[in-house]
Amino acid sequence: MKKILSLLACAALVGCSAKQETAVSDFDSIQQFTLKNKNGMIVKITNYGATITSIIVPDRDGNMADVALGYDSVEGYVNAIAREYLGAVVGRYGNRIAEGKFSIDGEEYELATNNGENHLHGGYMGFDKVVWTAEVVADGVKFSYLAKDGEEGYPGNLNLSVTYTLTDDNEIKMHYEATTDKPTIVNVTNHTYFNLAGEGSDSILDHVLQINGSKTTPVDAGLIPTGEFADVTGTPFDFRQPKVIGKDIDADDQQIEYGPGYDHNWVLDRQGDGMQLAATLSEPKSGRVMEVFTEEPCIQFYSGNFLAGNLTGKSGKVYKERSALCLETQHAPDSINHEGEAGWPSVILRPGEKYDTTTIYKFSTK
Numbered sequence: 001m002k003k004i005l006s007l008l009a010c011a012a013l014v015g016c017s018a019k020q021e022t023a024v025s026d027f028d029s030i031q032q033f034t035l036k037n038k039n040g041m042i043v044k045i046t047n048y049g050a051t052i053t054s055i056i057v058p059d060r061d062g063n064m065a066d067v068a069l070g071y072d073s074v075e076g077y078v079n080a081i082a083r084e085y086l087g088a089v090v091g092r093y094g095n096r097i098a099e100g101k102f103s104i105d106g107e108e109y110e111l112a113t114n115n116g117e118n119h120l121h122g123g124y125m126g127f128d129k130v131v132w133t134a135e136v137v138a139d140g141v142k143f144s145y146l147a148k149d150g151e152e153g154y155p156g157n158l159n160l161s162v163t164y165t166l167t168d169d170n171e172i173k174m175h176y177e178a179t180t181d182k183p184t185i186v187n188v189t190n191h192t193y194f195n196l197a198g199e200g201s202d203s204i205l206d207h208v209l210q211i212n213g214s215k216t217t218p219v220d221a222g223l224i225p226t227g228e229f230a231d232v233t234g235t236p237f238d239f240r241q242p243k244v245i246g247k248d249i250d251a252d253d254q255q256i257e258y259g260p261g262y263d264h265n266w267v268l269d270r271q272g273d274g275m276q277l278a279a280t281l282s283e284p285k286s287g288r289v290m291e292v293f294t295e296e297p298c299i300q301f302y303s304g305n306f307l308a309g310n311l312t313g314k315s316g317k318v319y320k321e322r323s324a325l326c327l328e329t330q331h332a333p334d335s336i337n338h339e340g341e342a343g344w345p346s347v348i349l350r351p352g353e354k355y356d357t358t359t360i361y362k363f364s365t366k
């Protein structure tokens with residue numbers, strides 16, 4: 001495989017300057033990597049937040065477009081007014097933990113409540129806000145980060161890495177690995193916002209989505225799972241057959257009102273462990289298709305409801321409400337507070353164990 005792998009210093013990427021309000025003391029350590037495969041697909045990733053900044057793929061006629069939302073500068077990412085986690089790895093616990101509280105083995109922990117009364121995506125300085133160490137590997141880049149014991153309230157020194165590789169089958173593979181020296185919780189995921197018509201396009205309401213899940217974990221008004229499982233049959237949440245996203249997104253339904261729209265966790269209909277197709281997204285006009293494969297038990301479909309039009313993206317276009325969506329493979333939000341309950345696989349990582357999980361975004365056209 002022929003692949004161009006280039007490393008750009010921050011200065012080459014943007015005019016960089018340190019800003020006091022960020023925790024980044026060393027802007028020069030921020031790098032961007034470009035992966036290119038034999039089909040001309042290009043993926044750009046920075047070690048700031050282990051963030052995917054760009055995914056350039058062809059449509060059915062071979063026209064290339066960038067389908068991932070992003071900023072045009074490092075400063076955009078570092079100083080984001082709207083904390084939207086564009087393209088980043090989120091964690092130590094992706095999505096919400098009720099009131100930021102949980103316990104392991106009777107020991108209670110308290111995390112930052114950075115989303116109303118709840119904890120979201122790792123807190124104020126989650127993994128999206130730190131500089132990772134980068135290492136070029138075959139066909140990709142490995143990013144590593146040591147999350148210290150007590151960082152954002154989480155127990156245990158967590159040695160985490162994510163390896164991104166780009167294959168000639170137009171797959172972005174994300175392989176997450178972690179170990180800890182104290183019992184802790186881990187649930188990391190990638191938070192790329194997609195619009196398959198190209199970033200900056202108006203809406204994802206015309207995209208067609210299929211999710212291989214017949215149950216969701218319904219939420220309360222704060223988007224915390226109630227602990228129940230809901231059958232999708234006859235509800236706006238039934239994506240078992242491909243469905244236009246706009247069809248039911250404003251349905252008269254309490255869960256939709258809470259979203260508002262889709263911001264929910266689907267439990268995947270798994271056949272055992274291992275890699276399985278979780279979701280397929282397509283955009284009719286361009287013919288672009290993205291499949292999500294994962295080893296995770298669940299997927300969060302977030303329809304970009306909180307994109308508020310206060311964020312200008314890399315091509316100068318404003319990112320409006322529902323102009324992009326996320327498909328975040330994961331364990332269900334707040335799983336730690338359902339530890340041991342049926343249907344809630346554990347999110348606890350103990351010393352001697354290895355967190356090891358892979359998710360794939362695969363692009364094609366039809």
Ligand code: BGC
Binds near residue numbers: 083326328
């Ligand atoms: C959450 C949303 C949140 C968004 C950006 C998603 O993963 O489910 O509720 O607004 O991330 O923070």
